[in-house]
Amino acid sequence: MKNIRNFCIIAHIDHGKSTLADRLLEYTKTITEREQQAQVLDNMELEREKGITIKSHAIQMDYTAQNGERYVLNLIDTPGHVDFSYEVSRAIASCEGALLIVDATQGIQAQTISNLYLALGNDLEIIPVLNKIDMDAAMVDEVKDQIVDLIGCDRDEIIAASGKTGQGVEDILEAIVARCPAPKGDEDAPLQALIFDSVFNSFRGVIAYFRVMNGTIRKGERVKFFNSGKEYDADEVGVLKLKMVQRNEVRAGDVGYIISGIKSSADVQVGDTITSVANPCTTGIEGFEEVKPMVFAGVYPVENDEYEELRASLEKLRLNDASLTFEPESSLALGFGFRCGFLGLLHMEIIQERLYREFDMDVITTVPNVSYNVYTSKGDMISIHNPSGLPEPTLVDRIEEPYIHAQIITKTDYLGNVIKLCMEKRGTLKSQNFLTTDRVEVNFEMPLAEIVFDFYDKLKSISRGYASFDYHQIGYKISALAKLDILLNSEPVDALSALIYKDHAYDFGRKMCEKLKELIPRQQFDIAIQAAIGAKIIARETVKAVRKDVTAKCYGGDITRKRKLLEKQKKGKKRMRQVGNVEVPQSAFLAVLKMD
Template sequence: FSYEVSRSLAACEGALLVVDAAQGVEAQTVANVHLAHKEGLKLIPVINKIDLPSSDIPGVKRQLEEILAIPAEEALLVSAKTGQGISEVLEAVVHRLPMPKGSEGEELRALVFDSVFDTYRGVIAYVRVVSGEITAGTPIQLMQSGRKYETKEVGTFSPKLTPGKRLGPGDTGYLVANLKTTAEIDIGDTITNSLKPAKEPLAGFRKVQPMVFSGIYPINSADFEKLKLALGKLQINDSALVYTPESSPALGFGFRCGFLGLLHMEIVQERLAREFDMEVISTYPSVIYEVHLTNGKVLKVENPVQMPDPSVIEEIREPMVTVYLLCPNENIGDLVAMVREKRGEVQKTESLDAKRVMLTTEIPLNEILVDFSDRIKSITRGYGSMDYEHGPY
């Protein structure tokens, strides 16, 4: 979900960087700090869980300085469990973070950073207004798709959705505009006034494409229609989920589903079980390959049946990922061996502190789909962590 995170960060002036007082800086912490710096955000470091007996506050402060280049004296000490230090965090948000920027007189430009589906009102878009203003009745246009709507309601979060009269420059809020499904509006799109459209959309938009595919079949073949209905309801809320019917001689009728990544796939399967009481079998996940043909054309292949005749194939490329592995010093050798076994290579090794190292590696996406995270936990006895971002083919 790194793209969604980057769009949410683009809607802010600053962020709280929460680090566990016992676990310290993790691989995901480093990746998200890089995203925040890319968006030019001011960070307030917060060390949480200071009430734990195993907390190591001096060690975590050292990691903030050495790994993330954040001054230790800026860190706030907090226990979310007991409430200690919470008032200081609220004060720091007011005093340390810059004022929201925006210009009143310019054309309307608002960043869509999230959207949710409401049974009664349709899609509710979460927006950050950069310039101009939106009121109920404002005719709006999505700059990437060109779709036009009329705004029915605007409001703010406090923390519930609270209707208001307008959203102006620097405001973060929501709008309702007769959108039927989340597929109609893309995260990262720019909303403008359809009567006086802005010349340029806000930077950073990227059309999200599924990267991991898996077949999902009902355990009871009679539940095919129930599964179809469940996936349809999930897609209303989650436009990144795509699915097409497929059949298997062994498993019967099911669906070929596309996901953003491994976590997205796990969440969808979990929601099918929890919200729809669906027992499903999922096939071994696969990725999209780029097949370059001798005539110069490029095909995207996510199913073996789509593979063209070998005689017309010039080359096949696979998607790569940059994987960040954080581990204790004594496990470096075993992790490097596992990376090589997975057809990957180590690009960089950084010492985080006296006990831990971060490896930056490049590995084919297909190699980390199954058991990769489990093997890291097994090799490091639970002390290792990983994060990854998609790279080129």
């Protein structure tokens, strides 16, 4: 066990984690030349298209150090985007060391700092690596100073490397062997293995990935899942190379997988402990904290009879992405579906895309919102994820909305614009400190609902891509909120209702009506689109009817003949409006997100 090293790679998005992981795999000859491709660990089609890591990937490498000893290195590559920080926390829980990678052209950014604090919170050994030193724009000395200021290491401890050319890769491997502590654990103790990830295979059932803390897991052994209490036979155990490699046993300190023919995805929970039935452990491993979704949205099947298929698809997806939460709900406009909780808008977009690609599910997603605490006049507190669940305004005493602490690092040239944007989003400036002469960190407190829509995109555009953003929730505060309803022909569309700040409600309602007027197709009758707060209508647009010229056949003659035909048409239109219903196209739900 003294020759095992478990480490993960943490960094801000686009700082070159996956490319550096490629070089490590190449150098240790874990992958052959034939298997070699860029970002080899990003095996999802979506990850390659977007150029980001969505899932953390585990892989085992064999390395012979300069002192002649052979080491087994278990690498877990992690995502960099703030929406996938739950993946990072799980990878960190399974490791003893972390490579902290900083881009020499961009310096330290918000996600670098937040991932570093996650790692330090778990007592990981940090190995700082300066990446992309081969670039013309690399600021090696300046960024080294930033790293020294951040983690207080010596300048000599920072390894200069390049994921593109492979420079410094051997130094990184030597540093992992020398600085990372070997796993602590007892091979003879009762089995304790922490599940940190799982996938669904349609032939073999659920495959769970685990890190053995104590004991040894053997092929054919009877094992038990500690929290759920279910028992299974370990049909196959092994380690994770590029593909799964069978072994007879996986010992303490190592990372591996188990296939035991589990059919139901609900039986495997990430963070659960695997133990043996013959010699069980008395306590489970302290898992990681429960994930808190930030953004909620309704996901509905396009065809109502696909509801059960959607449920099965979401359950299989949850195996692979434990940060997704969902519960059934129904809507008048859309039928039966699920209320899903996501960690952010990118996470929501990825889930929607994966449902379509991996499970062939076409879904409609409603307007995302956050959860609110509503206190009634009787003194009860209700937690509401969906504006349509809000009690009558007369029964509401006060509404609290979730607030976040936002940390933004940007160049000083864009500081004014960044502060202006945050102020517009109802933010209050808490602190501002200059990291270097041209980089500044600003801290804001602002409502989560304001950053859910398009805050990140706007921040990137006003700072020309230089600002980095990170946030965490800090609790609930009382706000002046109003429920805005959209009515079509006096019927409320519950999927378009929103809880909104009172001062913004009028503008938002007017824009909604104008947008819907463009998107809703014309019918044979007039459609009134109204925005209302309670009983008060604050904006209105009308989609005019498509009319047939019924008087075309009257040429000359008495005016009463024309009037008679027009009156007849008018009665028909009136009757049609009473029975006709208006379909809201999917583009209308999406347009609300991009409204500006």
